[in-house]
Amino acid sequence: MDLVIENGRIVTTGGVFDASIGIKEGRIEQIGGAPAGRRHIDARGRLILPGGIDVHTHLDAPSEVGSTADDFYSGTLAAAFGGTTTIVDFCAQAKGQSLSEALSGWHGKAGDKAVIDYGFHIIITDPTEAVLEELKTLPDRGITSFKLFMAYKGSQMVDDLTLLKTFETAAASGAIVMIHAENGDAVLHLQRKLLADGKTEPFSHALSRPPMTEAEATARALMLAEIADAPIYIVHVTCEEAVREVARARKRRAGVFAETCTHYLYLTAEDLRKPGFEGAKHVLSPALRQMSDHKVLWRALTNSDLQVVSSDHASWLFEGQKTVGRHDFTQIPNGGPGIEERMTMVYQGVVQGEIGLERFVEICSTNPARIFGLTTKGHLAPGYDADVVIWDPDADRKLVQSDLHHRSDYTHYDGREIKGNADIVISRGEVIVENNAFTGAKGRGQFIARKKASKLL
Template sequence: MMTLIRGGTVINADRAFRADVLCEGDKIMAVGENLDAPAGATIVDAGGQYVMPGGIDTHTHMQLPFMGTVTADDFFTGTAAGLAGGTTTIMDFVIPNPQQSLLEAFNTWRGWAEKSAGDYTFHVAVTWWDQSVHEEMGVLVRDHGVNSFKHFMAYKNAIMADDETLVKSFRRSLELGAIPTVHAENGELVYQLQQELLAKGIRGVEAHPLSRPPEVEAEAANRAIAIANVLGTPVYIVHVSCAESLEAITRARAKGQRVYGEALAGHLVIDDSVYRHPDPEFARAHVMSPPFRSSHHQQALWQGLRGGNLHTTATDHCTFCAEQKAAGKDDFTRIPNGCGGVEERMAVVWDAGVNTGLLTPSEFVKVTSTNAAQIFNIYPRKGVIQVGADADIVVWDPEGTRTISAATQHSKGGFNVFEGRTVRGIPTHTIAAGKLVFERGELRAEPGAGRHIERPAFTATVA
């Protein structure tokens, strides 16, 4: 199986250049001008278009059991939607229940993911602590290609990690050559604010952002960064949504600390007015944590991406239908948290970032693919157009347009937080592991075509 992408401009994180790209099997075999087309090769005409590494979404939740229900997108529908939007690899989360074996949970998620249409890899959450967790973290790194561990500082009485767990897990991650990642919200403070709002009779969606103000996120981000600094481990802060958290990351990085930040496409373009919408169903559909913020915070996040203190863009793709969200119609704390976006992320970031001059095309590649591959140690297998890399490629029409709508999306859930937004800059072709899986609106996703991507530890020896 050979594919020749002809006549485009290759955009990597470091430079742009005119070149054809030849793929054989699941690898890129040649990059250069005027390449000959082998007999039987599929020809993709990229004239007037960009040829970029397939997107890597560092934060998704497919088929997630959460808040008494399960997300609408499973690993097939979710990864297929990603392919339609130019994302060829997702990084999903194994989330053990408290007291559950990490390996047991990992094997469960691996089973669910066998139907994936695109490549996938896992962060594993540490939701409790004893000696067995210490040991299983080592097994996951050594035998299963896991090099990142997630810590929820939110969700009291469920999966929240206390400070003891954070310290012990961060230390163990450092020993193993893995990177700890954190959902930074002070779970105790969120819980107390929720109870106060309910006691005052404020039970609607408008209470959700009131219970999770920026200060709640900033406190947790500062605490995680301080713990990482004392222990000497790097740390990755997921879904940074506010200026105060970005300031904490920026201060630490200015002092030489290895802190990485992730921004969600939704947080970059959607503001908190959605929680005051007159239609409760519309408002509930936007409930996620951290919540959407005011435009002041959006501007800060763009500055963080542009200035190099935020490194990746993701979605936190976690879809629920209207009936599932309605579980919280009389109590905002019962609304399943989560929104979609895996199909729209790249187009939204291009339109709002590149088209406005906030990002260059190469910076776009950095924050949608290359930085993720480098931070999580799968570069140069992923995140670059070069010989020997995986043939995960998106052909991008910078002048193409699409009006985003739930009516035309491939994702499940029946709602789209970017509904009605017209974006300029869209994928025309997606190649995943050397196969043409999306061509000018036609999705050819196949269940089970995706591969589990193991990510090596950052040190040579794993205890």
């Protein structure tokens, strides 16, 4: 073996058990027994997890206020330190661009920078007939998920006919459609009313996007997908009203999936009221909700109404980017960082008794791998990629901005006392984080051509 991890406690969706792991040529060769290897890691007292998989990130993403602070180097480096070994990032089509052009742009951003493995979803913003035709060819190029927005009227928002056509294309070509579900017309209308009333501050963001704007679009998307008999994945579900729609659709048919994001488990709309315009740090879409929704989301993660927790990492700077909206909340770029914090913060759910260890691994790694066709990742068994995290379950620490590796100038969770730490992070058999230092090379990450979603449903 090239590497042997011994004396640790392995956590998979199938159970928790003590065994050694033998790794050879980047893959898991053996679990159990007493393999001999060139290097042995003693994982006594620690958990051995499949590397985290974050299927909702926006690295090097352009906007009117400039690109997100993290490129594929700093973003994937931060991911690695947090125990994430694979991301699927959103490649966004610019208006007038073909999907091939968009993809080659994203390959260019990631190729010599990423330190962990990565795939791309495609965001369709300009759904011409030619683009919808081109879409059919993407699954054969390893892009097996398409994303559409029902919000952001005038920029990314698409109409119901485009949704329906895209669902049909996805069903026929073996892809899954990811939906940002908010009613863009309703949001725009409420934004205009709030601004006309002089309500320009960050808290108005929450007032302009009440739970029903999310629940209505969620229900509509789920039913349009049902008409086309296509698989669907609702991104960033935030509230009881939307969870209810997802749960109902899952009772009706297979191929219905949904995630929530880390921040919806911990923050509330009250965070938008922070003084000094700091509420803008937490302007996210859909908006933050109430404390009671946290319970609903944890319960949904437990009973499988929700299957995944992603970060939705979009690292706008507070100074210079968020502050653009100082006098108009609709100008605040939507999103925040979280790629490094995700595993740790979801693990707090284990500490607090919200979820079990197996479920932690399932929603942070195994399920995203299964849903998105990452067939060699997300599990610890012979033949899988040796993407492994050696996790100290007892580490007590304080989560602070200055310890993080992203380039954002804040974290949603600054100052929180937390438990658990990704001590050693291994990607395809190579130790890339150890002793709180990065030991890999820039650009070592590989593009993963994902398998078609339909085979997994």
